[in-house]
Amino acid sequence: MGVSESGLSGVVAELVGALGVERVITDRQRRRTYECDGLAAYRVIPGVVVLARDADDIAAAVRACARHGVPFVARGSGTGLSGGALPHAEGVLVVMSQMRAIREADVANQRAVVEPGVINLHLTAATSPDGYYFAPDPSSQSVCSIGGNVAENSGGAHCLKYGFTTNHVTGVDLVTPGGELVEIGGKAPDPPGYDLLGALVGSEGTLGIVTAATVRLTRLPQEVRTLLAAFRTMDDAGAATSAIIAAGVVPAAIEMMDALAIEAAEAAVHCGYPAGAGAVLVVELDGPAADVAGEFDDVVRLCEAAGAFEVRVAADDDERALIWKGRKSAFAAVGRISPDYIVQDGVIPRTALPLVLRQIAELGESAGVRVANVFHAGDGNLHPLVLFDGAVEGAVDRAEAVAGGILDLCLEHGGSITGEHGVGADKAKHMPRMFTADDLDTMQAVRCAFDPDGISNPGKVFPTPRLCGERPGRHQGAHPLTESGVAEVF
Amino acid sequence: MADLGRLADALRQHGGEVREAGPDDVVDGVPATAVARPASAEGVAAVLREATAQGMATVARGAGTALDWGAPPERADLILDTTGLDRLVEHGAGDLVVVAEAGLPVSSLLETVRGAAQELVVDLPPGRLVGGSTVGGLLSTGASGPRRLQRGGVRDLVLGATVVLADGTRASSGGKVVKNVAGYDLAKLLTGAYGTLGIVVRAAFRLHPVRPDRAFVVGSGPLADVAARARDVVASQLAPAAVEIDRPAGSDVAEVAVLLEGTGDAVGQRAGAVAGLVGGRVQDGPPGWWAELPGVSVGGSSRVEPVETGVSTSLTSGGSTGGVPRVEPVETRGVTLAKATATLTGVAALLTAARDAEQRYDVGIALRGTAAGVLHAAVTGTPEATALAVGHLRAAAPSPREGTVTVLRASREVRTAIDAWGPVGGLDLMRAIKRQLDPGRNLAPGRFVGGI
Numbered sequence: 001m002g003v004s005e006s007g008l009s010g011v012v013a014e015l016v017g018a019l020g021v022e023r024v025i026t027d028r029q030r031r032r033t034y035e036c037d038g039l040a041a042y043r044v045i046p047g048v049v050v051l052a053r054d055a056d057d058i059a060a061a062v063r064a065c066a067r068h069g070v071p072f073v074a075r076g077s078g079t080g081l082s083g084g085a086l087p088h089a090e091g092v093l094v095v096m097s098q099m100r101a102i103r104e105a106d107v108a109n110q111r112a113v114v115e116p117g118v119i120n121l122h123l124t125a126a127t128s129p130d131g132y133y134f135a136p137d138p139s140s141q142s143v144c145s146i147g148g149n150v151a152e153n154s155g156g157a158h159c160l161k162y163g164f165t166t167n168h169v170t171g172v173d174l175v176t177p178g179g180e181l182v183e184i185g186g187k188a189p190d191p192p193g194y195d196l197l198g199a200l201v202g203s204e205g206t207l208g209i210v211t212a213a214t215v216r217l218t219r220l221p222q223e224v225r226t227l228l229a230a231f232r233t234m235d236d237a238g239a240a241t242s243a244i245i246a247a248g249v250v251p252a253a254i255e256m257m258d259a260l261a262i263e264a265a266e267a268a269v270h271c272g273y274p275a276g277a278g279a280v281l282v283v284e285l286d287g288p289a290a291d292v293a294g295e296f297d298d299v300v301r302l303c304e305a306a307g308a309f310e311v312r313v314a315a316d317d318d319e320r321a322l323i324w325k326g327r328k329s330a331f332a333a334v335g336r337i338s339p340d341y342i343v344q345d346g347v348i349p350r351t352a353l354p355l356v357l358r359q360i361a362e363l364g365e366s367a368g369v370r371v372a373n374v375f376h377a378g379d380g381n382l383h384p385l386v387l388f389d390g391a392v393e394g395a396v397d398r399a400e401a402v403a404g405g406i407l408d409l410c411l412e413h414g415g416s417i418t419g420e421h422g423v424g425a426d427k428a429k430h431m432p433r434m435f436t437a438d439d440l441d442t443m444q445a446v447r448c449a450f451d452p453d454g455i456s457n458p459g460k461v462f463p464t465p466r467l468c469g470e471r472p473g474r475h476q477g478a479h480p481l482t483e484s485g486v487a488e489v490f
Numbered sequence: 491m492a493d494l495g496r497l498a499d500a501l502r503q504h505g506g507e508v509r510e511a512g513p514d515d516v517v518d519g520v521p522a523t524a525v526a527r528p529a530s531a532e533g534v535a536a537v538l539r540e541a542t543a544q545g546m547a548t549v550a551r552g553a554g555t556a557l558d559w560g561a562p563p564e565r566a567d568l569i570l571d572t573t574g575l576d577r578l579v580e581h582g583a584g585d586l587v588v589v590a591e592a593g594l595p596v597s598s599l600l601e602t603v604r605g606a607a608q609e610l611v612v613d614l615p616p617g618r619l620v621g622g623s624t625v626g627g628l629l630s631t632g633a634s635g636p637r638r639l640q641r642g643g644v645r646d647l648v649l650g651a652t653v654v655l656a657d658g659t660r661a662s663s664g665g666k667v668v669k670n671v672a673g674y675d676l677a678k679l680l681t682g683a684y685g686t687l688g689i690v691v692r693a694a695f696r697l698h699p700v701r702p703d704r705a706f707v708v709g710s711g712p713l714a715d716v717a718a719r720a721r722d723v724v725a726s727q728l729a730p731a732a733v734e735i736d737r738p739a740g741s742d743v744a745e746v747a748v749l750l751e752g753t754g755d756a757v758g759q760r761a762g763a764v765a766g767l768v769g770g771r772v773q774d775g776p777p778g779w780w781a782e783l784p785g786v787s788v789g790g791s792s793r794v795e796p797v798e799t800g801v802s803t804s805l806t807s808g809g810s811t812g813g814v815p816r817v818e819p820v821e822t823r824g825v826t827l828a829k830a831t832a833t834l835t836g837v838a839a840l841l842t843a844a845r846d847a848e849q850r851y852d853v854g855i856a857l858r859g860t861a862a863g864v865l866h867a868a869v870t871g872t873p874e875a876t877a878l879a880v881g882h883l884r885a886a887a888p889s890p891r892e893g894t895v896t897v898l899r900a901s902r903e904v905r906t907a908i909d910a911w912g913p914v915g916g917l918d919l920m921r922a923i924k925r926q927l928d929p930g931r932n933l934a935p936g937r938f939v940g941g942i
């Protein structure tokens with residue numbers, strides 16, 4: 001479907017009429033506030049911004065878009081790292097940050113019903129006095145919204161044991177791209193029919209806008225114990241990780257950092273990690289006290305056997321917080337040691353870690369680019385930080401080549417191009433390296449079932465849009481309808 | 491009329507066979523015309539492309555242990571027998587991942603991964619496991635068992651799948667790593683879809699290490715008490731692996747059984763604490779009904795072999811050689827099997843509603859499942875009375891958001907007397923998905939919600 005200036009102005013006129021001028025931002029300077037999400041390399045000033053108060057506002061906005069063939073994009077806190085909430089220049093940006101009500105914390109049923117703008121950590125704060133928390137905890141949990149978590153199927157350090165957002169959503173209210181409000185699932189498990197929740201969670205806003213989510217609340221563990229183990233080499237830390245998994249222990253988290261990442265964290269937050277460490281592991285166990293005590297001893301022993309020269313056990317919450325502070329600040333801290341950097345988000349089978357880390361190091365050395373590694377060792381989700389100085393000629397290209405090369409390594413080893421940050425606008429071009437044309441066509445067929453006009457967050461996830469109604473098949477070069485000016489590529 | 495010659499031609503270069511259907515090739519009362527048994531994913535694609543081109547309706551069949559679940563298909567011109575795809579593709583023990591073809595019996599998969607002290611925590615009913623239930627059947631029926639309390643259902647354990655669509659397109663989604671958000675999670679969409687969107691040919695699953703020790707705590711009491719005690723255990727910090735409730739038909743009392751997994755002393759300590767909460771006793775093995783669907787005889791406790799502790803066995807360990815309680819399915823005709831979901835607090839109302847319905851409508855309702863709110867009901871009675879009883883169970887939940895009852899297996903008469911699926915949220919979206927992936931309705935037409 002084509003987009004025209006008159007389409008957008010028609011939508012603006014309708015929205016101002018329905019929602020009032022104060023909720024519809026047309027001023028260019030104010031629209032610029034929303035020009036990017038957490039991936040600032042991509043910037044687009046949205047055509048118009050709508051500040052939604054409730055599902056009716058969202059449905060009104062989406063219906064207007066559907067009538068005029070105008071694209072829309074939903075945005076929560078804007079912390080996404082793949083440009084998933086990148087606005088459309090000729091489209092509507094629906095901002096959810098005013099929808100922050102925890103409608104119900106039904107502790108007796110271990111469920112909460114929340115609006116999409118609720119901050120992840122706020123739900124935990126609201127329910128922990130009753131002994132519960134919301135388990136999915138991306139590193140941005142103090143600012144990211146649950147709607148964004150649902151869109152991106154966010155993970156975090158603890159998903160090795162507790163699963164991803166998709167394992168914690170039992171119901172949603174959805175405004176379909178046609179503007180219809182549909183209730184899917186609820187507080188009870190296993191709603192009948194196709195697993196629409198499975199398709200929706202992680203679909204990056206391409207199947208509609210979630211206006212409320214029913215999520216699981218998880219019982220706080222009786223005991224949490226955290227240790228920091230320092231190793232001379234990454235290989236030793238990797239061996240310790242393998243030994244822990246092989247012993248049948250499923251820690252709440254196993255995180256690894258290399259020397260460069262440690263250096264950055266020290267420079268930023270003075271976390272006091274052991275001097276001379278070529279790698280550190282942060283291992284956290286939680287559960288019933290008796291089990292944690294026994295398994296924790298095993299983990300200490302396994303780390304020492306793998307060559308840990310220092311193991312620090314957090315004696316209290318403060319020490320635990322300090323151990324985590326180094327890890328959680330690592331991304332931002334890299335700014336202290338490098339003017340610019342690219343965060344990569346590839347995944348490999350965990351057993352390939354030692355080999356892939358060596359290959360990443362070689363890749364960096366041959367290109368003359370430094371790479372710091374911070375990652376979820378338990379599930380093989382790498383976050384290499386590719387450092388560069390944008391002021392140096394050619395540095396950006398070299399860094400991007402290394403970042404792309406790392407993704408190739410992940411795919412060669414049977415992994416994925418994204419473990420938790422999403423495909424968004426950033427990695428859409430990489431999708432054909434992981435999936436065949438038939439795979440992508442099939443995914444797009446599902447998209448067409450929800451969004452026949454292709455107006456829900458277009459340009460994300462898929463490298464080329466498929467026009468619904470056409471038969472899947474090979475397309476080379478520009479789409480004929482695009483070329484003839486009948487349709488535009490969003 | 492089906493052209494079997496052309497179907498066979500389609501398979502020729504891929505291996506496998508095509509034959510005319512025999513008297514046993516029936517899908518829930520609907521006789522088939524032909525049976526194709528390809529030996530590879532390419533063969534499945536070739537056969538489906540040809541069958542769909544001929545306008546045939548195709549129904550996938552594994553071991554057939556749940557072939558009469560879901561509504562009977564409108565037609566079943568071709569049965570696509572998946573048992574020729576029986577390879578275990580990859581067991582990445584260090585990565586806790588297994589990849590298997592659709593026709594592999596789940597018991598074989600379990601046996602392989604048990605060699606590395608690992609398991610796929612789906613807890614398929616022993617009756618299905620012994621019957622050779624396949625990986626494809628596990629996915630298509632969206633199975634779950636007692637340990638879904640902590641680990642989730644099979645939809646939470648599937649990491650990726652390869653499917654063949656009606657037109658022969660082969661498509662994969664997900665992958666074989668635990669953490670992966672690239673693209674849509676089509677494996678979940680296909681889970682529980684009863685073969686109406688595509689035929690799964692291969693899937694990857696997340697495994698868990700077998701915990702070295704286990705203990706069961708079993709107690710019983712009046713329905714409301716049992717529900718309350720089960721809830722107390724679920725809400726405790728004792729991290730139970732499973733909390734199951736069993737209410738036999740006609741009974742005012744129910745049993746609660748809690749499974750604790752972990753390491754020696756720690757499990758013992760927790761079991762003691764649970765025994766205090768439920769007022770029950772600690773025992774090494776499960777009760778005879780554990781993980782089995784209601785309405786299936788478990789043959790009495792004397793025929794239940796004890797489940798050994800230690801890493802060499804697990805509840806889901808396969809076939810007739812493991813520590814599985816021996817069960818023999820009894821004659822199930824006349825028994826309607828339904829799946830009833832509830833909230834944690836709604837389980838009590840469901841138990842009470844079953845007792846009420848029995849007294850009102852002259853039916854028997856055996857109810858069994860997890861206190862987390864996924865239970866199965868075996869209803870015995872006339873079709874009219876069964877329909878009324880299912881309606882009564884549905885009314886136990888204040889709204890479909892808080893509980894649903896869907897009929898899985900039933901006679902034609904029962905299916906005529908009641909809407910087997912009940913209210914379904916998002917039905918229009920489901921129909922649209924079906925139209926996109928199977929526009930000609932060539933896969934198991936009529937088998938799913940809303941006549942899909």
